[in-house]
Amino acid sequence: MYIDTHAHLNYEDKYGDIPSLLSSLRAAGVDAVVNAGWNYASSLLAANMAKEEPMLYFAAGVHPSNLADLAQGDYGRIAGLLSSPKGVAVEEIGLDYHYGGADKEAQKRAFCEQLELADALSLPVVIHSRDAAEDTLRILKDNRAKLARGGVMHCFSGSPETAKEYLKLGLYISFAGPVTFKNARRADEAAKAVPADRLLAETDSPYLAPEPFRGTLNTPENVALVYAKLAALRGEETQALAERIEKNARTLFYKMNDEKRENGHGKV
Numbered sequence: 001m002y003i004d005t006h007a008h009l010n011y012e013d014k015y016g017d018i019p020s021l022l023s024s025l026r027a028a029g030v031d032a033v034v035n036a037g038w039n040y041a042s043s044l045l046a047a048n049m050a051k052e053e054p055m056l057y058f059a060a061g062v063h064p065s066n067l068a069d070l071a072q073g074d075y076g077r078i079a080g081l082l083s084s085p086k087g088v089a090v091e092e093i094g095l096d097y098h099y100g101g102a103d104k105e106a107q108k109r110a111f112c113e114q115l116e117l118a119d120a121l122s123l124p125v126v127i128h129s130r131d132a133a134e135d136t137l138r139i140l141k142d143n144r145a146k147l148a149r150g151g152v153m154h155c156f157s158g159s160p161e162t163a164k165e166y167l168k169l170g171l172y173i174s175f176a177g178p179v180t181f182k183n184a185r186r187a188d189e190a191a192k193a194v195p196a197d198r199l200l201a202e203t204d205s206p207y208l209a210p211e212p213f214r215g216t217l218n219t220p221e222n223v224a225l226v227y228a229k230l231a232a233l234r235g236e237e238t239q240a241l242a243e244r245i246e247k248n249a250r251t252l253f254y255k256m257n258d259e260k261r262e263n264g265h266g267k268v
């Protein structure tokens with residue numbers, strides 16, 4: 001019923017027993033989670049979790065705030081992980097100027113390298129952009145040819161005008177917990193403006209728990225609150241919106257469908 005298109009359940013020690021977490025997610029109506037890496041080690045863990053658990057998919061890549069972890073040969077190892085039928089995207093990649101720790105030029109280089117990696121692997125990209133919209137847009141425009149498999153702006157909190165620029169590049173826009181926050185007027189306006197066939201939803205667990213759980217440990221179960229808020233903003237039925245978003249997710253993360261067929265679970 002609900003899909004969480006971006007979470008990090010690959011945080012060792014945050015969630016305790018994963019099989020029992022997943023059974024409570026299923027009971028709450030969450031039927032699939034894309035578990036995202038932020039460096040090679042967390043990508044490997046996400047890949048291994050996806051092998052064990054039918055409802056988990058994974059994405060692999062190096063986050064702009066984790067470039068210190070990037071070692072020689074990591075892109076090759078990440079490509080190796082993504083050859084798995086459950087590896088659905090290169091993620092999460094992009095620019096983060098908020099923390100100011102990592103050198104901007106190094107971030108831009110790693111972003112471009114991973115756009116190239118995604119293109120070589122024929123996979124979509126999941127893009128993190130914080131306080132860096134101008135450079136993110138410019139790099140995406142310059143690398144438009146490498147976006148053949150598409151991508152998504154994850155945890156979007158920008159304006160409708162910025163969303164429009166990303167939509168022009170063929171990208172999806174994904175909303176997370178912040179869209180439920182009381183001061184989220186700009187993201188609310190963007191959530192209303194995104195066409196139904198380009199909309200995604202996520203939790204970004206363990207971060208950014210939505211209202212009324214703001215400040216607590218987030219889990220994909222809370223994605224229902226993001227769906228409910230998006231539906232309310234857009235004047236749609238939550239169930240219809242959830243179906244639409246599941247279809248969008250399976251279009252963008254196209255390997256989810258291949259994987260279902262390979263396992264004989266029937267057509268989507």
Ligand code: NI
Binds near residue numbers: 006007008036092204
């Ligand atoms: Ni994330």
